[in-house]
Amino acid sequence: MRYIPHTEADVQRMLERIGVRSLDELFVGVPKKHRLERALDLPAAESEQLLTAHLQALSEQNASTQTHDWFLGAGTHAHFIPSAIETLVSRSEFTTAYTPYQPEISQGTLQAIFEWQTMICCLTGLEVTNASMYDGASATAEAALMAMRCTRRNRVVLASGVHPHYADVVRTYLSGLSAEIVTTLRAEDGRVSGLADLVDDQTACVILQQPNFWGCIEDLKSAIEVAHAHGALVVVTVAEALSLALLTAPGEIGADIVCGEAQSFGVPMSLGGPHVGFMATRQKLLRQLPGRLVGETTDTEGRRGFVLTLSTREQHIRRERATSNICTNQGLCLLMATIYLCLMGRVGLRKLAELNLAKSEYARSRVRETPGLSLAFEAPSFNEFVVRLDGDAAESLARAREQGIVAGLDLAPYAPDLGNAILVCTTELASRESIDRLVEALAGGAA
Amino acid sequence: MSDRRTKVGNTANGFSYEEPLIFEHSTDGRDGFSLPELDVPPVDPTELLPEGAVREDLRDLPEVSEVDVVRHFTRLSTWNAAVDLGIYPLGSCTMKYNPKLNDKVASLPGFAAAHPLAPDELMQGFLQLCHGLEQQLAEVSGMDRVTLQPAAGAQGELAGIMMIRAYHEHRGEKRSQVLVPDSAHGTNPASAALNGYSVTSIPTGEDGLLHPEAVEAAMTEEVASLMITNPSTLGLFEEHIARICEIVHAKGGLVYGDGANLNALLGITRPGDLGIDVMHFNLHKTFSTPHGGGGPGAGPVGVKNILAPYLPTPVIRKLGGDEGEGYVLDYELPRSIGRLHGNNGNAGMLVRAYTYIRSLGPEGLKRCAEMAVLNANYLLARLREHYHVPFDRLVMHECVLSDKFLHETGVTTLDIAKRLIDYGYHPPTVYFPLVVAGAIMIEPTESESVESLDRFAEALIAIAEEAHEDPELVRTAPHHTRRTRLDETRAARHPVLRWQPERSA
Numbered sequence: 001m002r003y004i005p006h007t008e009a010d011v012q013r014m015l016e017r018i019g020v021r022s023l024d025e026l027f028v029g030v031p032k033k034h035r036l037e038r039a040l041d042l043p044a045a046e047s048e049q050l051l052t053a054h055l056q057a058l059s060e061q062n063a064s065t066q067t068h069d070w071f072l073g074a075g076t077h078a079h080f081i082p083s084a085i086e087t088l089v090s091r092s093e094f095t096t097a098y099t100p101y102q103p104e105i106s107q108g109t110l111q112a113i114f115e116w117q118t119m120i121c122c123l124t125g126l127e128v129t130n131a132s133m134y135d136g137a138s139a140t141a142e143a144a145l146m147a148m149r150c151t152r153r154n155r156v157v158l159a160s161g162v163h164p165h166y167a168d169v170v171r172t173y174l175s176g177l178s179a180e181i182v183t184t185l186r187a188e189d190g191r192v193s194g195l196a197d198l199v200d201d202q203t204a205c206v207i208l209q210q211p212n213f214w215g216c217i218e219d220l221k222s223a224i225e226v227a228h229a230h231g232a233l234v235v236v237t238v239a240e241a242l243s244l245a246l247l248t249a250p251g252e253i254g255a256d257i258v259c260g261e262a263q264s265f266g267v268p269m270s271l272g273g274p275h276v277g278f279m280a281t282r283q284k285l286l287r288q289l290p291g292r293l294v295g296e297t298t299d300t301e302g303r304r305g306f307v308l309t310l311s312t313r314e315q316h317i318r319r320e321r322a323t324s325n326i327c328t329n330q331g332l333c334l335l336m337a338t339i340y341l342c343l344m345g346r347v348g349l350r351k352l353a354e355l356n357l358a359k360s361e362y363a364r365s366r367v368r369e370t371p372g373l374s375l376a377f378e379a380p381s382f383n384e385f386v387v388r389l390d391g392d393a394a395e396s397l398a399r400a401r402e403q404g405i406v407a408g409l410d411l412a413p414y415a416p417d418l419g420n421a422i423l424v425c426t427t428e429l430a431s432r433e434s435i436d437r438l439v440e441a442l443a444g445g446a447a
Numbered sequence: 448m449s450d451r452r453t454k455v456g457n458t459a460n461g462f463s464y465e466e467p468l469i470f471e472h473s474t475d476g477r478d479g480f481s482l483p484e485l486d487v488p489p490v491d492p493t494e495l496l497p498e499g500a501v502r503e504d505l506r507d508l509p510e511v512s513e514v515d516v517v518r519h520f521t522r523l524s525t526w527n528a529a530v531d532l533g534i535y536p537l538g539s540c541t542m543k544y545n546p547k548l549n550d551k552v553a554s555l556p557g558f559a560a561a562h563p564l565a566p567d568e569l570m571q572g573f574l575q576l577c578h579g580l581e582q583q584l585a586e587v588s589g590m591d592r593v594t595l596q597p598a599a600g601a602q603g604e605l606a607g608i609m610m611i612r613a614y615h616e617h618r619g620e621k622r623s624q625v626l627v628p629d630s631a632h633g634t635n636p637a638s639a640a641l642n643g644y645s646v647t648s649i650p651t652g653e654d655g656l657l658h659p660e661a662v663e664a665a666m667t668e669e670v671a672s673l674m675i676t677n678p679s680t681l682g683l684f685e686e687h688i689a690r691i692c693e694i695v696h697a698k699g700g701l702v703y704g705d706g707a708n709l710n711a712l713l714g715i716t717r718p719g720d721l722g723i724d725v726m727h728f729n730l731h732k733t734f735s736t737p738h739g740g741g742g743p744g745a746g747p748v749g750v751k752n753i754l755a756p757y758l759p760t761p762v763i764r765k766l767g768g769d770e771g772e773g774y775v776l777d778y779e780l781p782r783s784i785g786r787l788h789g790n791n792g793n794a795g796m797l798v799r800a801y802t803y804i805r806s807l808g809p810e811g812l813k814r815c816a817e818m819a820v821l822n823a824n825y826l827l828a829r830l831r832e833h834y835h836v837p838f839d840r841l842v843m844h845e846c847v848l849s850d851k852f853l854h855e856t857g858v859t860t861l862d863i864a865k866r867l868i869d870y871g872y873h874p875p876t877v878y879f880p881l882v883v884a885g886a887i888m889i890e891p892t893e894s895e896s897v898e899s900l901d902r903f904a905e906a907l908i909a910i911a912e913e914a915h916e917d918p919e920l921v922r923t924a925p926h927h928t929r930r931t932r933l934d935e936t937r938a939a940r941h942p943v944l945r946w947q948p949e950r951s952a
């Protein structure tokens with residue numbers, strides 16, 4: 001077995017040293033009646049060569065950005081990933097290290113997290129952030145929990161534009177606590193509506209998504225005023241992190257917690273995970289923040305170094321009184337995102353966001369002028385928008401697939417009231433020609 | 448020492464580099480990106496978007512070249528200890544070797560560049576893999592059904608306890624308590640509390656085991672579940688597990704198994720056969736997915752059939768009969784606890800774990816358990832005379848020592864851990880489990896050869912000698928790292944959690 005170094009001679013020598021005669025005797029603590037008296041019923045061991053071929057074959061049964069033109073986003077976004085990321089992240093010193101409990105020999109991981117924290121603060125416009133969460137959905141749920149702790153209130157108002165999966169995860173996370181969750185209406189233009197009717201003095205937080213699930217850019221300022229008037233916190237969740245490079249930082253206009261999904265920053269779509277959630281807040285709420293934090297300090301010789309800090313908030317110290325049960329963060333994915341943000345930098349990230357906006361505007365203009373297609377919402381958008389079809393959405397999507405196009409998300413299960421509608425995402429991967437083909441393929445289904 | 452330093456440059460010691468923050472490398476006008484030419488009409492965001500919607504600048508992001516970035520992170524990497532550099536014996540973390548094949552296949556475009564919301568027919572390869580992995584994990588654990596959705600062990604615990612709550616509620620029972628042994632991981636009580644349960648701690652017996660009497664005494668019809676880690680964090684198999692499960696079941700409770708230490712049981716015994724009703728798997732422990740500096744993990748959960756109606760949605764279903772062939776994501780599970788993950792779980796980790804199980808097969812998995820247990824007992828045999836062993840008997844995958852023999856020297860567990868670093872070893876888990884004062888918890892895993900274990904044991908023995916001969920040397924360790932001990936008190940008292948630019952007024 002190539003992963004296990006023991007020879008039979010080694011085993012004998014070790015058993016002698018331990019003072020037992022057989023491997024079986026080592027398991028004396030496991031009562032005989034509990035021993036499995038048969039081999040596990042699993043496929044036999046396979047060679048690296050044949051297993052590689054098997055996995056290759058399985059992978060080829062999945063569509064990917066390599067096999068199709070890709071316009072499906074909805075929280076997982078197809079962006080170009082610079083080569084340097086995989087090279088750097090593949091270094092064993094990063095992949096095969098664990099949580100930096102021993103800071104003297106974990107400065108690489110710790111410093112990278114400190115850099116991540118700095119960049120997430122910059123992007124969100126907030127003062128403190130943690131060392132990442134599992135994903136955008138659980139980060140949003142943790143934000144709701146945090147708001148309930150901070151305000152000692154139990155009502156959570158979800159805006160209509162929060163990603164349905166995020167909303168589901170919020171409901172699941174809060175299901176064991178006596179929380180009340182209400183959802184707002186959606187306005188004609190795709191943005192939140194009727195918020196003022198739902199926020200009251202028992203509301204812990206209002207959760208808005210920016211841009212929202214339908215791709216629309218919310219008027220955060222007005223929503224924040226409504227929430228704050230009742231002493232509720234405002235959580236802004238961001239499923240497409242690249243939008244932060246273009247849109248006003250939510251923290252700068254009053255959001256109390258900004259969280260979301262940073263997969264767009266150089267993390268492979270990878271069938272939905274592992275991705276990397278983020279969560280930022282104000283300094284005054286720091287003690288209620290869940291998850292790991294890295295702080296700067298000095299060593300005994302006065303040199304700068306980094307450590308995990310404020311761990312008295314966490315489960316391994318505080319146990320049932322911890323701010324969360326979260327243990328791991330998304331170290332390697334956080335590292336991908338950090339490297340990505342360094343490569344793109346101050347100028348590149350903004351240019352890329354503007355490029356996404358331009359592609360989307362082009363696609364929207366093509367939709368507007370094409371018979372059989374229309375835009376469902378008039379609110380401004382970033383790189384995602386809802387197309388309404390005169391024809392059947394499922395049929396149009398299937399026809400596009402035959403032409404090698406994954407055209408978007410059929411919204412029938414998410415918003416049946418929209419009729420035949422699909423959510424379309426155009427990133428820098430979409431060429432003008434591919435957008436033209438997309439529009440033609442969808443319009444081909446017009447009645 | 449200082450007079451031997453070079454006059455210029457930033458090396459700490461020859462080719463070991465000091466490395467500033469990336470922001471301190473930043474130079475206006477430098478860049479590390481390339482974007483394709485715009486092939487659609489340009490837009491002006493401030494014209495297109497409402498007033499106030501567009502931000503001005505990203506001024507705290509760095510401006511650096513690709514060369515700067517590659518050197519920066521390559522240098523940072525050299526500041527880390529890692530499994531690929533040597534034994535990383537963190538108890539309860541199972542820092543086994545991470546096969547490179549697994550990383551390679553997970554990065555195939557059909558996995559890495561595929562999308563979670565694509566129609567089922569466009570991800571049949573992935574669904575087939577998941578279905579296979581679910582069956583494999585069920586067979587290994589003796590459970591009936593498995594969900595692959597939870598993103599980490601702690602999220603798996605949350606899912607498991609939620610299913611237990613849903614089960615009781617469906618039967619019209621409101622139970623309010625969860626029992627957790629005092630040797631448990633902190634995630635257990637935290638997960639129970641997050642589910643609205645109060646937590647009752649049960650004491651471990653003097654032999655380090657959980658005893659039926661202790662469970663019996665705490666078990667009432669208010670108790671929803673007992674959460675148990677087997678083998679325990681003391682490295683001991685809970686011999687009374689079957690009886691304990693009976694006691695919990697007799698009062699209508701269910702037993703949650705924390706799978707953190709499953710590595711010791713592969714092919715030896717199965718939690719499901721012992722009476723466990725629901726358990727999570729830490730794929731990054733038992734099934735070799737990389738720990739990545741603290742994640743990503745993956746925490747699938749196995750359940751007995753009684754809990755199957757409550758599994759998170761969607762579940763993966765193999766079609767049969769009139770439905771045709773293939774696999775679908777099924778959302779029709781009316782009593783489901785709902786969704787825990789934004790998508791279908793940490794797929795990249797699932798691909799790796801599947802590949803690992805297929806690489807080892809049934810004999811290989813059993814060999815993991817046997818060699819992991821052999822290694823832990825061998826280390827214990829080599830160290831027994833030099834360190835206090837609170838529960839001295841044959842152990843499973845890990846052994847727990849303490850600093851008790853060294854009290855007179857003033858050297859503590861923390862000092863031993865730091866001195867190990869000077870010898871080139873990552874320290875074991877320290878001060879856990881909480882039931883052992885000054886615990887040193889060593890899990891060598893099956894990946895270490897006898898020579899590697901000998902060298903590690905010799906280092907620990909040498910440190911015990913040093914503690915008597917020159918305690919100050921140990922108390923001030925590490926001496927040979929690029930950073931000496933870091934001031935954690937200062938970090939907590941005056942939190943500096945981000946870099947701040949020096950801006951002129």
